[in-house]
Amino acid sequence: MAEPRTVLITGAASGIGRALAHRYASEGARLLLVDLNDPTGTAAEVTGTAESTSTAAVDVREASATADAVTTLAAGQPIDVVVNCAGVLPPIDPVDAVSPDDFKRTIDINLTGSFNVVHAVVPHLRSGSHLALIASLGGLIAGYRYTAYSASKFGVVGLAETIRMELAQRGIQVHAICPGEVTTPMVDAEIAAGDSVQRAVKMMSGRPITAEQAADGIVTGIDSGSFFVIPSAQARVLSVITRVTPVPLRHRITDLSIRRAAKG
């Protein structure tokens, strides 16, 4: 029988991170769970399914606390899979109404936090390990009024592209996970805040998937060795269309769509 894999998940207390904990538990993995909010609730849910669980309450903005927590959780053993899910979606406002504090906080958690996790985990990876960073479809295609969020997630894709070259030389695979909309507490809060134009534009990128469907697609994509993992068919098609459409035409289509959505 194969040795259980050791899997570290950040943002494991909620949404996609929590669903990933359940998904990896179902294969009998050893789980190392990290979140700003103590992820012991998720650990309790998978007790009896996972081989073992260890948890840490850590803010990924704190580089040394993140490194210390990872070292404690790894306990001298290599980590086979890391999925960095910790992230935030700030209020969706017109650019001149975006609070500079919200912009900074979003970059600090989504982008600098991703770097802090990479920096903390790389010493614990070995040839054959996987390091996956959750960016977003909004990190490949700019989201309307997603000023801070898309800027941070384009940064995460850039970070993944950059470290991929280096870590490939050590046999470590890097993945940029770019989900379209996934129904989680983050998206529930966005819908409740209700920017109707932004919502209408976003719906053009396809139907939301569940956190469980996202987790399935993410694990399959990581195991298959794909660099870009986009866990829904509609979002995959949209990312390909965006890549092959000349920029002036893409901008024209986007601008027309926004005008149409604004008319209601």
Ligand SMILES: NC(=O)c1ccc[n+]([C@@H]2O[C@H](COP(=O)([O-])OP(=O)(O)OC[C@H]3O[C@@H](n4cnc5c(N)ncnc54)[C@H](O)[C@@H]3O)[C@@H](O)[C@H]2O)c1
């Ligand atoms: N839900 C979507 O539609 C969607 C789409 C694309 C990408 N994503 C990305 O997926 C990831 C998970 O999102 P989700 O929808 O599951 O949201 P969620 O709000 O349900 O979960 C996010 C988790 O991150 C944790 N977190 C936030 N700040 C943290 C910090 N500073 N340190 C440590 N943990 C922190 C939260 O406590 C929470 O448990 C995020 O990076 C998000 O941007 C989500």
